[in-house]
Every structure is written in C-alpha cells, then in structure tokens.
Amino acid sequence: VPAAARLISLIEANEQKAKDVLRLLFPHTGKARVLGITGPPGAGKSTLVRSMIAEYRARNLTVGILAIDPSSPFTAGALLGDRVRMGPHATDRGVFIRSMASRGHLGGITAATPAAIRVLDAMGLERIIIETVGVGQSEVAVAATADCTVLVLVPGAGDAIQTIKAGVMEIADVFVVNKSDRDGAMQTLQEIRMMLQLRSDRGSRAGVLSTRADRGEGVDALVDAIEMHFRTTENSGQLEEFRLRCLKREALDLIGREARRQIVDNLDQRVVERIVESLRRRQLDPAGVAAEVLAAHVHSGDRR
Amino acid sequence: VPAAARLISLIEANEQKAKDVLRLLFPHTGKARVLGITGPPGAGKSTLVRSMIAEYRARNLTVGILAIDPSSPFTAGALLGDRVRMGPHATDRGVFIRSMASRGHLGGITAATPAAIRVLDAMGLERIIIETVGVGQSEVAVAATADCTVLVLVPGAGDAIQTIKAGVMEIADVFVVNKSDRDGAMQTLQEIRMMLQLRSDRGSRAGVLSTRADRGEGVDALVDAIEMHFRTTENSGQLEEFRLRCLKREALDLIGREARRQIVDNLDQRVVERIVESLRRRQLDPAGVAAEVLAAHVHSGDRR
Numbered sequence: 219v220p221a222a223a224r225l226i227s228l229i230e231a232n233e234q235k236a237k238d239v240l241r242l243l244f245p246h247t248g249k250a251r252v253l254g255i256t257g258p259p260g261a262g263k264s265t266l267v268r269s270m271i272a273e274y275r276a277r278n279l280t281v282g283i284l285a286i287d288p289s290s291p292f293t294a295g296a297l298l299g300d301r302v303r304m305g306p307h308a309t310d311r312g313v314f315i316r317s318m319a320s321r322g323h324l325g326g327i328t329a330a331t332p333a334a335i336r337v338l339d340a341m342g343l344e345r346i347i348i349e350t351v352g353v354g355q356s357e358v359a360v361a362a363t364a365d366c367t368v369l370v371l372v373p374g375a376g377d378a379i380q381t382i383k384a385g386v387m388e389i390a391d392v393f394v395v396n397k398s399d400r401d402g403a404m405q406t407l408q409e410i411r412m413m414l415q416l417r418s419d420r421g422s423r424a425g426v427l428s429t430r431a432d433r434g435e436g437v438d439a440l441v442d443a444i445e446m447h448f449r450t451t452e453n454s455g456q457l458e459e460f461r462l463r464c465l466k467r468e469a470l471d472l473i474g475r476e477a478r479r480q481i482v483d484n485l486d487q488r489v490v491e492r493i494v495e496s497l498r499r500r501q502l503d504p505a506g507v508a509a510e511v512l513a514a515h516v517h518s519g520d521r522r
Numbered sequence: 523v524p525a526a527a528r529l530i531s532l533i534e535a536n537e538q539k540a541k542d543v544l545r546l547l548f549p550h551t552g553k554a555r556v557l558g559i560t561g562p563p564g565a566g567k568s569t570l571v572r573s574m575i576a577e578y579r580a581r582n583l584t585v586g587i588l589a590i591d592p593s594s595p596f597t598a599g600a601l602l603g604d605r606v607r608m609g610p611h612a613t614d615r616g617v618f619i620r621s622m623a624s625r626g627h628l629g630g631i632t633a634a635t636p637a638a639i640r641v642l643d644a645m646g647l648e649r650i651i652i653e654t655v656g657v658g659q660s661e662v663a664v665a666a667t668a669d670c671t672v673l674v675l676v677p678g679a680g681d682a683i684q685t686i687k688a689g690v691m692e693i694a695d696v697f698v699v700n701k702s703d704r705d706g707a708m709q710t711l712q713e714i715r716m717m718l719q720l721r722s723d724r725g726s727r728a729g730v731l732s733t734r735a736d737r738g739e740g741v742d743a744l745v746d747a748i749e750m751h752f753r754t755t756e757n758s759g760q761l762e763e764f765r766l767r768c769l770k771r772e773a774l775d776l777i778g779r780e781a782r783r784q785i786v787d788n789l790d791q792r793v794v795e796r797i798v799e800s801l802r803r804r805q806l807d808p809a810g811v812a813a814e815v816l817a818a819h820v821h822s823g824d825r826r
Contacts, residue, residue, distance in 0.1 A: 258563060465808055478775075505544060505773075515781075
C-alpha cells in the first residue's frame with residue numbers, strides 16, 4: 219500500500235513516467251467496481267463513505283477511496299498524510315485513501331481521476347469509492363464515469379429537487395436521502411420517486427433509499443442496492459458497454475489535449491506575437507486565432 | 523434586447539452561424555466590465571445580485587446577468603422565459619438576464635460563457651454579472667475570467683475557510699460576508715482578513731466587506747469596491763494584460779477542441795474498430811490510443 223501512495227505521487231509529479239506506468243498497469247485493471255458518491259455540500263457524503271467502508275470491510279472486501287471534494291475530511295486527512303480522521307480504518311490495510319484535491323492539474327480532475335482509479339484497481343482493491351461534490355460540471359462528470367453513481371441528498375428537498383433538475387438526476391443509479399431523522403425525509407423520498415417516474419431510461423430501475431450515516435443506519439441496504447446494480451449491469455452487458463464508452467471518451471479528450479500541445483509547442487514566436495497583437499486590438503477573435511493556427515499547422519505538416 | 527435573446531439562442535443552436543456572429547461582434551466588445559459572483563450554495567448570491575442590479579441601475583449603468591448556477595432563481599426564471607422572479611427589473615430595458623444552465627454543451631460552460639458575455643458586451647450593456655456556484659472546477663474557472671471576481675460567503679466560517687483553502691481564494695478580488703446579521707459574521711470577516719495576509723499577490727489589496735443582501739445593506743459599498751477594482755486595474759494596465767491572457771487561453775482551448783474534432787472526423791472506420799477492440803481487451807490504454815491516432819493523423823497529413 220505505501221508503494222501505491224508513492225506510485226500515485228509519481229504519476230502526479232512526472233507526466234512521462236505516469237504514462238509509462240499507466241500503460242503497464244492497464245491490462246491489470248477493470249476488476250474493481252467503481253462507485254461515485256456525489257451530492258451537495260453538507261449532505262453528509264463523507265460520513266456515509268465512512269460507514270460504507272465499514273460495511274464493505276465487514277463483507278471482507280477491500281476498499282479504495284478517492285476524495286475529490288476539496289472540503290471532504292478525507293481530503294483534509296490526505297493533506298496531512300492520507301491517514302488522519304479515518305478512525306477505525308486508519309491502520310486497516312484493506313483500506314486505501316487518496317485525495318485528488320490538488321487543482322491546476324493539466325486537464326483537471328477529469329483527466330487525473332481515471333489514472334488514480336487505475337492505480338487503485340491494479341493494486342487489487344475490490345471497491346473504489348470516488349467522493350465528489352455534486353455541483354460542478356467537471357465534478358458531476360467524474361461521478362458519472364463510475365460503474366454506479368450514488369446521489370446523496372438531505373430532507374427538506376427544495377435544494378434536492380433543484381439539484382436533481384439541474385442534471386445530476388440523469389446520471390444517478392441510486393438515490394440516498396441521508397439524515398433520515400430530519401423533518402421531511404419521507405416527503406423528499408416521495409419527491410425523488412415521483413421525479414424518477416418521469417425519467418425514461420434507467421430511472422425506473424434506480425434505487426431510492428434513506429440512511430442515517432452517523433449511526434450507520436440503512437448503510438447495509440445501500441451497499442446491497444449498489445452491489446445489485448453492479449451484478450445487474452454486468453450480467454446484461456451494460457457495464458462493459460458503459461466502460462468502453464468512458465474509455466473512448468477519455469481517449470478522445472487526450473487526443474484533443476495532445477494535439478493542442480503539439481500545435482502550441484511548434485508555434486513560431488513571430489506568429490504568436492502577431493496573434494497576441496490582433497487579439498489585443500480585437501481584430502481577430504479567439505475562434506479566428508484557432509482557425510489560423512490550425513491552418514498554419516496543417517501547412518507546416520505538409521512540409522515535414 | 524429581444525434581438526439579443528434571439529442572437530444568444532441562435533449562437534447556442536447553430537455552431538457555424540455562432541462563429542460568424544461572434545467574429546463580427548468581437549471588434550465591438552471589451553467595453554463592458556465583467557463581474558464574477560461566486561460562492562457556495564446558500565450564500566445568498568442571487569439575492570445579492572438582485573441588490574447589485576438595483577444599485578447599478580440607480581447609478582444609471584445598464585446591467586447584463588449570466589446565471590450559470592443551475593439552482594439560481596435567475597436560471598429558473600430564464601427557463602420560464604428570462605423574465606420571471608426579477609421583480610422590479612422585469613420590465614427595465616436596462617437589465618438583461620440570461621441563463622447558461624443548459625449542460626451537455628460542446629466544451630461546457632467554459633466554452634459557452636465567453637460567447638454569451640461578448641453578445642451582452644456588444645449590445646452595449648455596461649456591467650455584466652456572471653453568477654456561478656463556487657464549488658466546481660469549471661464554475662470557479664469561469665468566475666476567474668471576470669474582470670473582478672467576488673467571493674460570497676456566510677458567517678460560521680468552517681465551510682467558508684474550507685472553500686477558501688480549496689483554491690477559490692486565489693482568484694477572488696473582493697470578499698463578501700453576506701447575511702451579516704447572523705452570529706459569527708465578525709469572526710468570519712477576521713478569518714478572511716487573516717488568510718488574505720498570507721496571500722502574496724493581489725491578496726493584500728483585496729476588499730473584504732459584509733452585506734445583508736435581503737435588505738440591500740452594504741451593497742453600495744460593495745459596488746464601490748468593485749468599481750474601484752475596475753479603475754485601479756485599468757489604470758495600471760493589469761486589466762488589459764489579464765484580459766489578453768484570458769483571450770489567449772480561450773484560443774488555446776479552441777485549438778485543442780478543433781484539432782480533436784478534425785482528427786476524430788477523419789478517423790478511418792477500420793481504425794476505430796481496431797482501437798475499440800484493444801480498449802475492450804485492455805491491451806492499449808486511452809493514452810496509447812491517443813498516441814496512435816495522433817501518429818496516424820500526422821502520417822495522413824503528409825500525404826495531403
């Protein structure tokens with residue numbers, strides 16, 4: 219496990235080595251089941267994740283955690299050495315926690331997360347939980363690449379329904395109303411079920427559960443629902459198809475980033491100065507600049 | 523103003539026409555001052571924006587609003603026809619509101635927002651307010667491209683300080699503690715000021731203010747601070763430099779997206795099938811796929 223921590227740090231630090239390592243690891247990945255836990259700040263995602271770790275460990279499954287939400291205590295722990303605030307799991311070798319809170323990363327979390335998942339997967343961890351805040355576009359996209367996406371909400375569903383309407387709804391496989399002891403829990407469950415009936419595709423089959431994560435209540439049923447989702451989608455072939463779609467999208471994103479880098483690296487300094495000047499004078503807009511640079515690139519490609 | 527609404531809809535619907543329109547508009551942009559309002563859900567951003575509209579209108583300045591936060595009432599209003607829930611501003615022709623909540627857009631909000639800003643700018647609106655939730659990576663990035671970024675927080679600063687630590691801090695020019703009648707407002711102000719002293723660059727000059735947006739309290743001082751920031755950065759040349767940096771980054775992003783599209787559009791169907799098969803068998807990872815496709819593209823470029 220310390221080896222994995224070093225590996226992830228290496229991947230974050232050195233891009234070429236990262237590529238080599240990930241290429242070698244790739245054939246050994248795909249065995250872990252990946253779970254995305256998302257929801258608004260304050261929904262109790264981290265507490266829920268902690269209860270889920272305990273539940274999975276009780277089922278004798280090893281667990282990796284990737285905390286992407288910057289306000290997650292796992293992230294805070296990770297910043298202090300990956301082991302703080304984990305309570306009973308701090309010394310359990312069947313649990314591995316990693317924070318992805320570092321920003322400014324090339325391509326951001328969308329690019330960095332698949333790599334980190336693969337390292338945990340190749341290590342042999344059987345379940346990988348990604349915790350993201352369910353508000354940002356990139357964050358929701360990351361959760362959506364998980365084999366099973368869990369949306370965590372709290373009673374008093376004005377916010378909940380807004381979040382749901384805003385697009386997170388479409389990507390969730392399991393809905394959890396956490397803090398189920400609060401007023402309005404039943405109503406929120408009802409509202410979610412009603413909205414789900416309007417959802418055409420996988421909505422009708424999505425699970426809707428309530429938990430009280432601070433006491434571990436409902437967590438066994440949640441893990442059952444998640445495991446059921448894994449089994450159902452695996453047997454129907456949907457899981458493989460979905461993963462392939464994610465891999466293809468990842469490859470396409472990399473093509474875009476790589477192409478951009480190659481083009482930008484080969485830019486003539488005089489061209490750059492001319493472009494900057496026409497942007498400054500607002501003669502050429504960014505799209506015009508892009509078109510001109512791409513045309514020049516094709517041209518120079520001809521001469522190679 | 524209805525013309526602008528039609529223009530933005532056109533831009534969202536037809537990519538080629540959008541490019542043409544934006545190219546023609548670009549020389550007429552750069553006059554508006556752009557303000558990013560960001561912060562966690564529940565900080566009262568929308569109420570604050572509403573008060574700011576009133577303040578700007580009292581100063582005889584026209585205002586455009588771009589609501590990116592999907593839970594913003596402006597967004598909800600926009601979905602119902604751009605005019606709901608605006609209260610006194612619903613019939614004011616000096617105020618124009620637009621929602622950018624539609625997701626799944628090519629390149630997402632990062633790509634769509636600059637275009638929408640330019641339309642409002644070319645319309646002659648003098649101040650443009652972008653409201654984004656300050657949690658997601660893309661959302662924070664969008665707020666960071668504004669000429670002045672305002673981070674809105676609430677008293678009881680556990681969350682506030684977490685948000686700040688997580689990277690939003692670096693991009694804010696003005697900090698607002700809203701709901702200043704709540705317990706702990708003074709302490710939160712203190713904590714922000716302390717953190718700002720640790721920030722090297724523009725931190726020492728960032729404004730820290732408190733507001734009670736529901737009553738409009740403190741909003742005049744906030745607008746003063748924002749206008750001061752505009753004047754200071756304009757006089758020092760920082761504003762022009764900053765905008766040029768944003769335009770360059772936008773052009774680079776477009777180069778990446780365009781290059782990706784050109785490459786993907788020209789992919790041989792047999793190559794695609796082979797690639798998908800090697801992804802499925804986990805023989806080649808997404809980075810390997812990207813490298814192979816790019817190599818093949820350079821090769822085919824030679825033959826052109």
